[in-house]
Amino acid sequence: MIPNKAAIIDMGTNTFHLLLVELYEDRFHTIYKEKIPVKIGQGGISQNLIHPDAQKRAFHTLKHFRSLIDGESIKSVFAFATSAVRNAENGPAFVREIKESFGISVNVIDGNEEAQMIYEGIRFSGSLNGQTALMMDIGGGSVEFIIGTANEAFWRKSFEIGGQRMLDLFHYHDPIHSEEVDNLTAYLKENLFELQEAVDLYRPTALVGASGTFDTLTDIYYHTLKLQKTKNQQVFQLPRKSFDEIADKLLTLNKEERLKIPGMIPMRVDMIVVASCLIKFILQMVPVDVLTCSNFALKEGAIAQLMGKHSLAPAVSR
Template identity: 30%
Template structure:
């Protein structure tokens, strides 16, 4: 059974067409087609508090294109969600209504908590040592979700209004880092060792730039060094030297800043990058619902 997951994020819109397959008694989301459009809704949402006419038109055309692609692949079920930028936009609900009336697609504006839960759904498919405490950090354009697990049970989950576009726009509120660090300290023991997982396009790109093998984690020391190298370059130099797209070149530095600041709270020298995200979680959730699991 094929599923289509549309993720309207702060920095980009993504379409994942996929299916859940089983091999050697293990399930995973097999990607059939992946499309990414750099809409940058956060540019408007965090500066104007709304999505302007041009960005709205681009969003609607993107939804239309995603619907056509889904039809070509003859998907059995589709789900579309929007995250931080649309949560922040005062006209978000009206845009949702226009999309529903125009295409019959129910675009859901989901909370940070639901966003985190969908991402975490696919983590249950990974080979994480039983009982091993672990943390999942998802850095997006408008928000960062942190989930802490111990004994395969989620003990804490929180969404913070810290994201790459927010940082670029100077829209991160004073005191939020103190709030984040305090929140983490309430749930961890500083002597405890956690496995750290990072999700999102920027950490995936960092993994690739550092030439780390797919199954290996990124040494935090190397990630910090890369952040400083990128920070010293202009956008044009980043794009030329590291072959980074324009819409990635500006957000990767604030993303790495967020990761490194959060990681300073944990006793860990590595961060694992499973390269799964919200759209994978959506497909897995649809699979569970269809199979009544």
């Protein structure tokens, strides 16, 4: 029996998400959702540590989330932590303190589980059609790639090359220097050879991006069209030509100028430059005319699993 009400907490490296839902057998209703740029990876991710300032921001946010959960009298709380926490030497102590202080048990998921939950979220959104798609989710700590269809995932893998890591390694100047872009591209080529092998094997013909950076890119695109996204829409299309125009522009602007772009939100303004470089790199592997953007990702994948809509076929991870 699925709980009638549930709270999902996605403790990402850049953003903490809270989703309060009513669950039904064939659908869910969102009671409340919120995202806060905790930036738990800031100042420590390159040293495999959660910085004390980041811990303070995390605890402050979780206290706020706890009060919202209690306000809805929700007993079923599902909290997930990803790259920054799973790689941090002080991650276990951090998780214990969350349990002691807020009564929230955090499930620190590995990269394979994270990729699977993202796949569940993407397929739940209705983003997948008959084509074999390369799916990607750009987090602050890791990037997940899945190759599959609406029926099954053929291959999935998590790479610890997320936005905060790329920022720390390559984005020293603002606007970013062309040499830094070249160094980042060389780094991606070196670190994503397994993805290239999987693309060569399965030959995906569609590219689906989950949440985060892709949400912001489509927001910017919709502003150029003077259109509003509808609340009930989970899937958006971003023409390749429009993505290229937006990405090329982002590479020439500093932070203050990027913030002025209609559709830009402050929590994405730093990572969107290196994230756009990553998408450009992926488009060399899968040269599509249109990018499909799903605003369902890990937390909706958790809901899909709660509702029993998860994939029955285990994906192969190589």
